[in-house]
Amino acid sequence: MSFLIDSSIMITSQILFFGFGWLFFMRQLFKDYEVRQYVVQVIFSVTFAFSCTMFELIIFEILKVLNSSSRYFHWKMNLCVILLILVFMVPFYIGYFIVSNIRLLHRQRLLFSCLLWLTFMYFFWKLGDPFPILSPKHGILSIEQLISRVGVIGVTLMALLSGFGAVNCPYTYMSYFLRNVTDADILALERRLLQTMDMIISKKKRMAMTRRTMFQKGEVHNKPSGFWGMIKSVTTSAPGSENLTLIQQEVDALEELSRQLFLETADLYATKERIEYSKTFKGKYFNFLGYFFSIYCVWKIFMVKFWSQHISFILVGIIIVTSIRGLLITLTKFFYAISSSKSSNVIVLLLAQIMGMYFVSSVLLIRMSMPLEYRTIITEVLGELQFNFYHRWFDVIFLVSALSSILFLYLAHKQAPEKHMAP
Amino acid sequence: MKLKTLSSIPSSGWPTIPEQALTPGCGKMASLDRVKVLVLGDSGVGKSSLVHLLCQNQVLGNPSWTVGCSVDVRVHDYKEGTPEEKTYYIELWDVGGSVGSASSVKSTRAVFYNSVNGIILVHDLTNKKSSQNLYRWSLEALNRDLVPTGVLVTNGDYDREQFADNQIPLLVIGTKLDQIHEAKRHEVLTRTAFLAEDFNAEEINLDCTNPRYLAAGSSNAVKLSRFFDKVIEKRYFLREGNQIPGFSDRKRFGGGTLKSLHYD
Secondary structure, rough: OOOHHHHHHHHHHHHHHHHHHHHHHHHHHHOOOOOOOHHHHHHHHHHHHHHHHHHHHHHHHHOOOHHHHHHHHHHHHHHHHHHHHHHHHHHHHHHHHHHHHHOOOOOOOOHHHHHHHHHHHHHHHHHOOOOOOOOOOOOOOOHHHHHHHHHHHHHHHHHHHHHHHHHHHHHHHHOOOOOOOHHHHHHHHHHHHHHHEEEHHHHHHHHHHHHHHHHOOOOOOOOOOOOHHHHHHHOOOOOOHHHHHHHHHHHHHHHHHHHHHHHHEEEEEEHHHHHHHHHHHHHHHHHHHHHHHHHHHHHHOOOOOOOHHHHHHHHHHHHHHHHHHHHHOOOHHHHHOOOOOOOOOHHHHHHHHHHHHHHHHHHHHHHHOHHHHHHHHHHHOOOOOOHHHHHHHHHHHHHHHHHHHHHHHHHHHHHHHHHHHOO | OOOOOOOOOOOOOOOOOOOOOOOHHHHHHOOOOEEEEEEOOOOOOHHHHHHHHHHHHHOOOOOOOOOOOEEEEEEEEEEEOOOOOOEEEEEEEEOOOOOOHHHHHOOOOHHHHEEEEEEEEEEOOOOOHHHHHHHHHHHHOOHHOOOOOOOOOOOOOHHHHHHHHOOOOOEEEEOOOOOOHHHHOOOOOOOOHHHHOOOOOEEEEEOOOOOHHHOOOOOHHHHHEEEHHHHHHHHOHHHOOOOOOOOOOOOOOOOOOOOOOOOO
């Protein structure tokens, strides 16, 4: 009886998470695009729902809500479903949508997407070999095999992102690093941009006029197309068309310059906004939170024992919430930056895959932050994984990522001021 | 709104030029006047292909991401075929990006919206969101001088009054017409007709990979020509001697607002 009540509670919460994922997809990710394939939206929401359910189960574990046997059952079921989605469904659909975009392979979409999926499975399996993840006595296609590999990918991802984030966050907000951007700097750069555009325009005017006079005289400047076109252009080349190609090269160089100037101007505007934001109350608040959590993470690296389990529980909860929020924000920004109307389906599915792997590995790693008595459920469900390996692996990748981010930002910072001081 | 049958139209895309227009003065490049026309729309609708088609009469072979702004020039004969015929340069400024860009990108884009004489709004006929976003695009371009922080004052809501006193001629172009099935064509074209009416603008629907839609003498080519003539008229002829400020210099860093001046 209690099992039924517990199950209905779980299912209700899952439906709620599903709805939230659906809304997030529609309002945030896809607000500039039209959803033509509802499969994508459903997959994304389902992945999100099951990922959030895992965190919910951790919290229930700590709070001792629900019957422990029903908790165990739901853990197992949730894990199976998530692995099914992450290893079978999402990769298959990613392959399917990639193949649909390529015109040549359109006819035999299913065949090629199956081939792509098999290739993915091969590399996914090979991933387990170099790592001492689990003992060889487990058979193929057991949960431990799949989770261990998903865990490796997810943990690497998390460590890379955390390392970069830990270095980038103070760099972005600390006023020591913020270059002082004045309005005059921005105006000067804009003036250069407009001058470059004017130069491009005057060259294009010459080209347009030349083309027009050539057309009137009966010569037609066509780009050499096909075999005969190329032969013809070698033997008969009017002086007008040679002129055109010369000017076209100059225009290409100027257009590249205008793109650079545009990006630099956008960068200056962004810096200016960050300066203004850091002076506001909200900016200072987030800055403080960032410092607090960086210190907490550094503390963890040295494995200091907690002195109160209530505080540890609250911190675990906060970590969960902020990491979900942070991940969603990062995914949204990334999505806006690189998607177009053609590739939006593929990118959303990739994001769903990354999100699922990220959440699964969060569960693996959060075991580290939990007090000993609560770790048993995770150990029970996930089986004989070498958890220590994951923790060490996270630390290693975190350090590597943080150091390379420091190097990268140092180089970028050094290079930037000279560019803007040039007249 | 139907496409004319194209059997009677010559295959060359270039408009025919009457002989008397080729006076020596016309050939000199520096003496030609210019007008500036913005080409706005969501990313991926086909603005770059459209501009390439309008200016070079060829289909763009390898469309790629537009970063910043790319410009091209079209030579246009104002009042073609009449004694007052004159040749002008039309600069087509193809501004890249999306409506939901970061505010720093929007502030940078705003530098291209200076002294604009005409706007072409491009949307994708297969994507309804791109048509809806046209309202936000036009507001972004027309409300430039209310933008110290890059935030649209009206929140993207369409306000017919703002378009009623707008002096800048608009043209709405729908692309990827070939990807609409015959059965849905009527419904799509009705929707776009309403859209063009909201902007008080003409509309053209075409496929940028096929030059025959803009062949000389077709109704599309006539509408295009009329639009460019209107732009040139507003710029050079309606206020003889009076310098029209268009949209005067923005006060971006001072915070003051300037309303567009009304002319009867």
